[in-house]
Every structure is written in C-alpha cells, then in structure tokens.
Amino acid sequence: xxxxxxxxxxxxxxxxxxxxxxxxxxxxxxxxxxxxxxxxxxxxxxxxxxxxxxxxxxxxxxxxxxxxxxxxxxxxxxxxxxxxxxxxxxxxxxxxxxxxxxxxxxxxxxxxxxxxxxxxxxxxxxxxxxxxxxxxxxxxxxxxxxxxxxxxxxxxxxxxxxxxxxxxxxxxxxxxxxxxxxxxxxxxxxxxxxxxxxxxxxxxxxxxxxxxxxxxxxxxxxxxxxxxxxxxxxxxxxxxxxxxxxxxxxxxxxxxxxxxxxxxxxxxxxxxxxxxxxxxxxxxxxxxxxxxxxxxxxxxxxxxxxxxxxxxxxxxxxxxxxxxxxxxxxxxxxxxxxxxxxxxxxxxxxxxxxxxxxxxxxxxxxxxxxxxxxxxxxxxxxxxxxxxxxxxxxxxxxxxxxxxxxxxxxxxxxxxxxxxxxxxxxxxxxxxxxx
Numbered sequence: 001x002x003x004x005x006x007x008x009x010x011x012x013x014x015x016x017x018x019x020x021x022x023x024x025x026x027x028x029x030x031x032x033x034x035x036x037x038x039x040x041x042x043x044x045x046x047x048x049x050x051x052x053x054x055x056x057x058x059x060x061x062x063x064x065x066x067x068x069x070x071x072x073x074x075x076x077x078x079x080x081x082x083x084x085x086x087x088x089x090x091x092x093x094x095x096x097x098x099x100x101x102x103x104x105x106x107x108x109x110x111x112x113x114x115x116x117x118x119x120x121x122x123x124x125x126x127x128x129x130x131x132x133x134x135x136x137x138x139x140x141x142x143x144x145x146x147x148x149x150x151x152x153x154x155x156x157x158x159x160x161x162x163x164x165x166x167x168x169x170x171x172x173x174x175x176x177x178x179x180x181x182x183x184x185x186x187x188x189x190x191x192x193x194x195x196x197x198x199x200x201x202x203x204x205x206x207x208x209x210x211x212x213x214x215x216x217x218x219x220x221x222x223x224x225x226x227x228x229x230x231x232x233x234x235x236x237x238x239x240x241x242x243x244x245x246x247x248x249x250x251x252x253x254x255x256x257x258x259x260x261x262x263x264x265x266x267x268x269x270x271x272x273x274x275x276x277x278x279x280x281x282x283x284x285x286x287x288x289x290x291x292x293x294x295x296x297x298x299x300x301x302x303x304x305x306x307x308x309x310x311x312x313x314x315x316x317x318x319x320x321x322x323x324x325x326x327x328x329x330x331x332x333x334x335x336x337x338x339x340x341x342x343x344x345x346x347x348x349x350x351x352x353x354x355x356x357x358x359x360x361x362x363x364x365x366x367x368x369x370x371x372x373x374x375x376x377x378x379x380x381x382x383x384x385x386x387x388x389x390x391x392x393x394x395x396x397x398x399x400x401x402x403x404x405x406x407x408x409x410x411x412x413x414x415x416x417x418x419x420x421x422x423x424x425x426x427x428x429x430x431x432x433x434x435x
Contacts (some may be wrong), residue, residue: 023226027148030221034144037222041140044133051129051186055122061115065105069291071100090413095295095304102291106315111283113274121271125150128264135257140433144220144425151213152231153419158206159233161199164408168196172406175397188397195401239421245359252355255349255433262347269340273333288312351431358428365421370416379403379410413419 025033035041075096079089108115172192178184214229223229242248253259290310296303385405389395429435 005024015017016039016225022230023223024230024232026232027145030144030217031141031147033221033223034140035137038140038220039222040136041133044129048126048129048133051122051126053325055119055126056083058115058118058122061118062108064105066103066105068103069100070102071098073098075297076292089277093407097120098293098295098297100291102289102293104289105287108283108288108313109286110282110284112278112283114278114281117271117275117278121275124264124271128261128268131257131260131264135261138257138430138433140220140428141435143268144217144424146423147213147220148231149419149422151210151217151229152233153415154206154209154213155231156415158203158210159307160408160411160415161203162208162410164404165196165199165203168192168199171400172196174391174422178391183393184397191397191401194221195404242359242366242428245356248355248359248428249352252351252432256431257433258347259351260433262344265276266340266344269333269337273330273337276330276333279319279329282316282318284312284314286317286325287315354431355428358424358431362421362424365417365424369414369421372417373392373408375410376407376414379407383407 075094075098078092078094080092081087081089172189175184175189176191179186179189211228214227215225217229218225218227288311290308292306292308294306296305296307298309383403383406386395386399390397390400426435
C-alpha cells in the first residue's frame, strides 16, 4: 500500500490549482492577504525579529561571565646556571607532565554605563525596525490599493464598453434599415460600422489591462498569478469628507512612520555620543577563579602533588589614554548628531509637504466627481437631442457619433474620478500614518 499511497500523493501534488473560476476579493481582503504573504512585509518582519534578538543579547551582557579552562603541557628540563652562563648548568629535577583544570567568573559592577547604553541602543533599533515594518506595510497596502482600484476601473470600463457596443449594434441596425429605404447615405453606415469596430478593439485592450492588473495584484498578495481576481465595482465604504489641514497635520506628527523612524535615528546618534563619552570612565568588577593543578610549581617549595588554589576580589581599571584618544571621536559623534537633527527637521518638512499635497489633491478629486456627474447629465440630454434630430433628418451622422462618444467619455470620466478620489484618500491616509 505504501508505494500506491506515495504515487497518489505525487499525482495529487502535480495537479494544477483550479484557476478557472475568478476570485472575488474586497480591498480589505486584499490587505489581509498582502500582510500575510507579501515578500517585502515578510523581509521586514524578519528584520524586526533579528533586531529583537540583538536587543536581548544586549540585555544578556548584564549577566556574569563564566569560563572553564583546561590545560595539559609538557614541561621542559630546567637548567640552573649556578656558576654563570659559560659554565655547565645543574639540572633541576622537574615533573614533565602538567595538568590544570579550573573556572573563573567576572561580574561587571560599573563600566561607565556602557551596558545600559547598549541596551537602550538595542531597544531603539528594535523600535526603528518596527516602524520600518509598519512603513513597509503601509506602502504595500497603498500599492495594492492602487492596483486593486486600477483593476476595478478597468472592469467598470469593460461594463461601459460592453453596454455601448450593444447600443451601437442596435443603432447600426437602425441606420442600415434607413439606408435600405434610401433615407440616409451609405457613408453613414460605414462610419457607424467603423466606430463599432473601434469599440470592439477597445474591449480587447480592456481585457488585456484586466489580465495584467490581476497578475500584478496576485503576485503582490502572494496568490497564484494565473488566478483572475475580480474586485468590487461598487464600493460599500463611502468616501469621508476631508477635515482641516491642521487636523491631518496633527495626526501625521503622531503617526507618520517616516517621522518616527527619523526620530529613532536621532536617538541612536545621541546614544552613540554618550557611548563615546563613556569611554573615559573607570571599569570596576568582581572576579573569582579556582583551579586544580598538578604538580605544584607555582610556589616554593615545589611539590609533586595536586593542589587547588582560588582567588576572588575586585578588579578596577581606568583608561588614561582615552583622554587624548577620545577627543576627535567625541567631536565626530557630535557632528553626526547635529547632522541627524537637521535631517530630522527636513523629514518633518517632507511629511508636512506630503500631507498638504495629498490633502489638496483629495479635495480636488471630490470636486472632479461633482463635475463629472454634471457632465453626464448634460451629455445625456445632448445625446437625446442629437438622436432625435438625426433620425428626423435634422442633423448629420457625425453629430450622432460625436454625441455617443461624448456620452461614453463622460461615463469614463465619472468612473475615473471616483477611482482617483479613492486613490487620493488612501494616499492621504498613508501620508498621516493611518494606512
């Protein structure tokens, strides 16, 4: 049975995933899949875990250092030159095998606060890694939203073109009947046919746009690239009216990921300066060691027997040379801190500029929606008038085709305005750190 079961599992594994059915996802589901499967987010998550381990390692420096040692050696003969180097020495009897086994421990009491500074550095780097991960998540979600909305726009364009093609086919059939009765010229039929052919070619292009955007989105959220993703063309969540610029700016100062990362980098520079200054500090610690040795050759008289010896006490050291070695290092650390502070202020300027631009573009996009809705009303009335006048022989076929084109274009404009408004809204949320 085992070979049969193995063969069955292999055949099942080789069967491709069923991608014939389209996958309907909301934008919230797209974001959930992206957070779970996106490769950029996975890399940033690993960076966070790595920084956490570095932080834990810095904390572990507070623990005492404990070592064990073992030594085996061959001791050479020991000539004693009692009459000087130019006379034959006497050979002092020694035991040639030497053994030593022991252990030692050292506990740091004070080292210029270097350990605490290293722990703070690890905590700050971990916080920066967390914010960088949050920034990556925000960027991936925004890019996924843009791709999702682009796909939704293409799907809505496809619906509009399909409806327009059906209307154009009915209209062409009506024009052909009029041409058979000698009411209109054959050129009217040719022009209507040409317009219908262009619309069908546009449908092919829209299908390709949908396939390209679907694959891009599938790769972004970590699903099968051959799976066709169909978005919601009617969004359940309504666009929120914009609040004041100052309110958005206040939120950005608290939540903007770029600003938090820059603040963390500034904190690292301050810690680096403190670490340089801490070099000119005494180092105090408690030590202890104990070892068994054979033979006893450390103290006189020597003895061919094993013995144990231990020591404990306090070690202290002061790096006097750091007074002149540390001068330029401290100056360089101060200059790097000043540079980072300037960069932090520049990051604040960039955040304010991004918030202001996103805020104004969002308001502009909402205005475009109102204009597009008004244009649809006007284009609808214009098409009704031209349609009546053409079939009553009061206008040219070019007027009718232009009115059809304007009607379709205004519908395209409304769809594009709605999609653009949502893109601007997500861009504003990304700028203030809420995405």
